[in-house]
Amino acid sequence: MSAVSPSTRRLLQLGFGLIIVASTIAVVGTGPLARGALAVSPTAILFAMTFTAVATLAATWRWRVVSAALGMPVTWAAGLSAYYRSQFLNSVLPGGVVGDVHRAYRQGAARAVATERIAGQLVQGVVTVVVLSVLGLTEPLIGFAWIGAGAVLAVVVAVTVAVATARGRRFVRREGSLLRATFGSVRASLSIVAASVVVVAAHSATFVVACLAVGVTASPRELVTLAVVALAAAALPLSIGGWGPREAASASAFALAGLGAGVGLAASTAFGVLTLISVAPGLLVLIVEWAAARVVARPPVIRPEESLV
Numbered sequence: 001m002s003a004v005s006p007s008t009r010r011l012l013q014l015g016f017g018l019i020i021v022a023s024t025i026a027v028v029g030t031g032p033l034a035r036g037a038l039a040v041s042p043t044a045i046l047f048a049m050t051f052t053a054v055a056t057l058a059a060t061w062r063w064r065v066v067s068a069a070l071g072m073p074v075t076w077a078a079g080l081s082a083y084y085r086s087q088f089l090n091s092v093l094p095g096g097v098v099g100d101v102h103r104a105y106r107q108g109a110a111r112a113v114a115t116e117r118i119a120g121q122l123v124q125g126v127v128t129v130v131v132l133s134v135l136g137l138t139e140p141l142i143g144f145a146w147i148g149a150g151a152v153l154a155v156v157v158a159v160t161v162a163v164a165t166a167r168g169r170r171f172v173r174r175e176g177s178l179l180r181a182t183f184g185s186v187r188a189s190l191s192i193v194a195a196s197v198v199v200v201a202a203h204s205a206t207f208v209v210a211c212l213a214v215g216v217t218a219s220p221r222e223l224v225t226l227a228v229v230a231l232a233a234a235a236l237p238l239s240i241g242g243w244g245p246r247e248a249a250s251a252s253a254f255a256l257a258g259l260g261a262g263v264g265l266a267a268s269t270a271f272g273v274l275t276l277i278s279v280a281p282g283l284l285v286l287i288v289e290w291a292a293a294r295v296v297a298r299p300p301v302i303r304p305e306e307s308l309v
Contacts, residue, residue, distance in 0.1 A: 025265075028251055032262040036214055036269025044213040044270070045277055048206045052278035055202035056083050062120060062195035067112040069182040074107065081285045082107060088282025091275060094240050099282075115182060116192070121235055123196035128228045135225055203231055206278070210271035214263065222257055229253045230268060243272055 025033070060079040067074045074082075082103050089099030100117055104110035162168035183189045204227040211223055218226070233249030247268045254264025 023248070028261050028265045032265035033269050035262075036210075036266035036271075037273055039210075039213040039215070039266065039270050040273050040277075041213060044209050044274060047209045048274035049278045051202045051206045051209070052087075052275070055199045055206075056080065056087065058195040058198035058202065059083055059116075059120070062192050062199070063112065063116045065188050065191045065195070066116040066119070066182055067109055069185070069188050070109075070112050070115070070178065072107075072109045072112055074109070074112075078107070084279060084282040085285040085289075086282070087279040088286070091279050096234075111178065115179075119192050120196045120199060123193055124200050124232065124235060127197060127200050128232045131224060131228050135221060137225060200228075200231065204228060206274060207231065207267070207271050210274055211267045213270050213274075214266045216259065216263060216267060218257070218259060222259075226250070226253050226257065226264070226267075230271070246272070 057080070060074075060076065060083045063083065064074050064076070064079055086099030086103040089102055090096050091099075093099070097117075100113055104113035107113070159172060162172050183192070204224065207227040207230055208223045211218070211226065216223070230246050230250045230253065234246040236245045247265055250264040250268035251261040252264070254267070255261040
């Protein structure tokens, strides 16, 4: 059992996110926030919603592949609505994973949700390293190398501790068999990787749209670099509805690129607003589900003449 309760972890995530956002604003100022929010235009929203739709379709495809491999198939209709709903909740609630927890609970497929999200994060990390390596950017790679080494060390320690007991060995064998069932097929593995690459590309394109909306004048090479760095930071579960590490990373990356930390914060703000608007269909899903639940729970109306029968 974890020594830290879920509510405590959420408070810690919220606290870290607030500290990061407040620190970034203290250094850069509040002006870039207004600049980013006001830069959002109908054209930018249209592009962002299109790219988000592509990302959601790809993520749903990945979830369906994993779920089918684990014997818990998900239909396209149910998958799309659930994914939009989870993205909306991730965008408005602390931690960035509450929507996925809700999706796992509602669909009764926690293992499939966890597997597809972790697979997506791993592919995103690989894509980030590949892009930075191809572009010859070694300085950001040092930070990612430390993060990757820390993650590998944590997994090794966890597995070592687990196999020290009979119960732990059974758990490791069971999880290993499930992973083989999921990724043992070449077709399934390629589908998961391809879907994850499309998700990263679509979200990166949305960040580029945000950059162009605030008037960033940079080369395509620089825009791609800034996008993958910002998205890598956004993947950290220390945000407030997606805000926090992304803003700090964007401000730092833009400053290193000679574009100014304020411009980075403005671009990140525009990206946050565009993302929230683009996942708004998830709110509609929640409203429809709430209304449907109210109708089902409503007691039947008995007419006076029926009561006399």
